[in-house]
Amino acid sequence: MKTQLINDIDITGSTLLQLISSFSEEEFNTIPFEGSWTAGQVAEHIWKAGDCEILYGPTVAVDRVPDEKVGAIKTLFLNFGIKMTSPESIRPGEGYHPKAAALDNIRSIWDKLTTAANTLTLEEECTAFEVPGFGPFTRLEWIQFINTHTQRHIQQMQNIQAKVLRA
Template sequence: MRQELINEVEATGNELLETVSSFSEAQINVSPFEGSWTPGQVAEHVYKAADCGIVYGNTAPSDRQPDEQLQAIRDLFLNFNAKYPSPEMILPTQESHEKAALLQDLRERWDNLINAAQTVQLEDTCLDFVVYGFGPFTRYEWIQFINTHTQRHIHQLKNIKAKL
């Protein structure tokens, strides 16, 4: 389970960095259409959402399979026809973004996520935050939540790229 998780997180991180890298410096702050985030804003949102600090917080032993909610997480985020409002705490700013700084921040954030996937007790349940509609996640599910959420936004970035 652990090695498969590490492989998935590494693959998503590589795809994220490649996708953000594909934008020119000029494109990073361009909205493809009215009401859309810029590529820089999407990258900032992913950066904020990929903070894996929750997996290092308070935990308890779990009484269920550590991946029990994985399919529900994937069903939520990989349904590209559905639109969801972002929680305020991870909304991007209106500030201009620099591509190199975004890539460095994302690379560091992703290194932290890979480290978590490599080292934490994946079966433990995280107690400090609950995603509405799900109940408490295991550490494995939190890492997959971050990973799958990022896959959703990689898809969004590719759509933006096609419009620019």
């Protein structure tokens, strides 16, 4: 289970970094259509949402399967037909987003995520925060949540890139 988790994290992180790298600086900061974020804003949202602090916060031992909620997380977040609204705390700022800074921030978050997956007890439940509708997550579920949430936004960023390149 741990080997697959680390492999999944690696694939998602590599895909995201390659995708961001494929944008020109101008494309990275171009709004593809009204009401949309730029790729730079999506990247900022990803690193804000991927902050690994929750993984190092208070935990409790639980008597349940540590990946019990992973299926529900994937079902919801990989349903691209659903439009979601970001919580205010992880919404990106307006304006210019330097691509190099975004790459550095994503690398940093992904290093933290990989370290957490490799070193923490994944079966413990984090108590500092709950995603509405899900209840508390184990560390394993949080890592899967961050990874799956990022996969959703990789799809969004690919759509942005397609629109920007056609413009």
